[in-house]
Amino acid sequence: VTTDLERRLHDELAGLAATTRTAPDALDRIVRGAERSRRRSRVPLVVAAALAVALLVAAVVVRAGEQAQPVVTQLPPEPPAVTGTVQAEVDTIPCAGDCLDGAFRFPAADPGAVDAAPTLGEPVLQHAEFLADGRYFRSDGDRVVFADPATGAAVDLDLDWVYSAEVLADGHVAVVGGREDGPQGLADLDPDSGELTWRPVPSGFYPSAVAVGPDGSIALLGGGEGDCCLSQPELVVVAPDGSTSSHELDDALGGRRPFVDAEPEISWGPSGLVAVSTDSPMPFVENSPLEGWTVVVDPANGELVAALDGWQGLAWSPDGRGLMAAGRAGRRSSDVAVFWGPDLSSRIDVGRAPLPVVPRYWLP
C-alpha cells in the first residue's frame, strides 16, 4: 500500500531530479579521468617492481651469508585435536525476504549432531551478533539490545547497529557498531551498565569486524577510502597502549576486492595469527568463481600466511593448531573441515551440518 507520504516523496524527488543537468563533455571527462588514473597507477607499479628486484637481491645476499629470518609466522606442523564444542552462526535460515540470525553448538568432530534449528539464545533473531559465551546483540529495527540468555538480563544500548563484538580481558566487550546520527566505529562496552566508550581509529577507516588478540590487542577488519568509491580492505591493529598500525590486505587477498563493509569475520588465534573471512566478492564484479575467501595473515605486517579459497568461518582450535571452516557454495555452506599445517594445506573433513553454518568459536 502506497501512503500519501510515500507518493508525495516520490513526486518531490522526481521534481528535483527533473532539474538535474549534465555537462555536454561528460564522456570526455570520464575517459580522460580514467586514463589519467590508469597512468598514475602505473608509476607505483614501476617503483614496486624495482623495489622487488632490490629485495630479491638483498635476500640472496643475506641467505649466502647468514640464515635469513622467516618472512611470515607459520602455524605448528602438528594436527589439532578435534575435540570440544564449536559455536556456529547461521544467517541464511530460509525466509521470505528477511534473513534471520541464530547460533548453535555442535561437537567439533560431528557437525551433523546439531538440530535443524538454532538452539542458542532465542529461536530466531534479526541482526544478531553472538559472543562465545552465548550472550548476543540483537536489533528490533530500533535500538540494539545486549542480552544474556542464561540469566534473561537485557540492556538497551545507545546504538543503532552492531556489526561485530568480542569479549576483552577485563570483561568489557569490544564492539564495532554505530549510530545513524552519532559516532560509528570501535567502542568499549561495559556489559553491566550498557555504557559505551568510543575508541579512536585511524581517520578514513571504517571497521566492520573486531577480534581480540592473546596480548589484549584489538584487530579490526574494515574498509579504507579506496579506489574511487569502493572500500580498500584493511587490517588495523590497536595495541594495548592505544597505538594503531594499519595493513592493506590487497596483496593477501590476491588483488581481489571483496566486500568488507557488511558481514566479514575476523578471529585472532592462540597461535598469534589472524584469520579474516570476507563478505562475498564484490557484487557486479566478475573476478572469481568462488564466493567468500578466508585468509590467514600475520597481524604484525598483514602478510599472507595461508588462503582457503571457497571456505569461510573462523573457529580456531583451542590448541591454536588449526582452523575450522565451512565450504561455501552460493550462500549455503554446510561441509565442515579443519585445516592445519604451516600453510593450512592439510585438511581433516569432519562432516556435514544439516544447515548452512559459519563456525565462529571453538571451545575446549
Next chain:
Amino acid sequence: VQAAVERVGEGGGPSTFVDLYTTAYLPMVRLGHLLTGSNEVGEEVAQEAFSAAYRRFGTLDNPGGYVRRSVVNGCRSWHRRQAIERRVLARSAPVAAAVDRAPSELLDALATLPFRQRAALVLRFYEDRTMDDIAAALGCRTGTAKSLVSRGLARLREVVER
C-alpha cells in the same frame, strides 16, 4: 578519447561502455543530485564512478549495479568530508548542499536524515529499487535496508505532521 571509448566499446551489443554511459549516466547524476542536494556534486561523483567503471569495464558483470553502488559510496564519502569540514570550520550548514532547488518542507526534512536513511528512501521511492537492490547499493543486509526505509519514513512523517 574517441579511440579509447571505441577500445572499451569493442564487442558490440548492449554491454559496451558507451551503452552504459548513454543509458545510466543521467540517472546516476540525478541520484547523486538527490543524495547530496547539489547537481554539481552529483555530477562530479557520477563522473568518478563512471571513470572507475571504465577502467574495469571488461570485468564487470553488472555495470549498472556497480556504478549505482559507486555513486552511493561516493555521496557517502562527500557527506563525511562535509561533516569533517563543518566541524573544522564550525559551520552549521553544508557548503554545497540544498542550494539549487525550490523550498520544500519534505525535501528539507529528507536532507536532515542520516545518510543511510536518506539514501534508502531515495533508492526506494525515487528509483523504485527493491530492498535487495538497496542493500547491495548500501553494503548492508536486506533487513537493515528495510529498517532504514521504515525509520526514515517515520522521521519524515514526524516532521511533516508536526
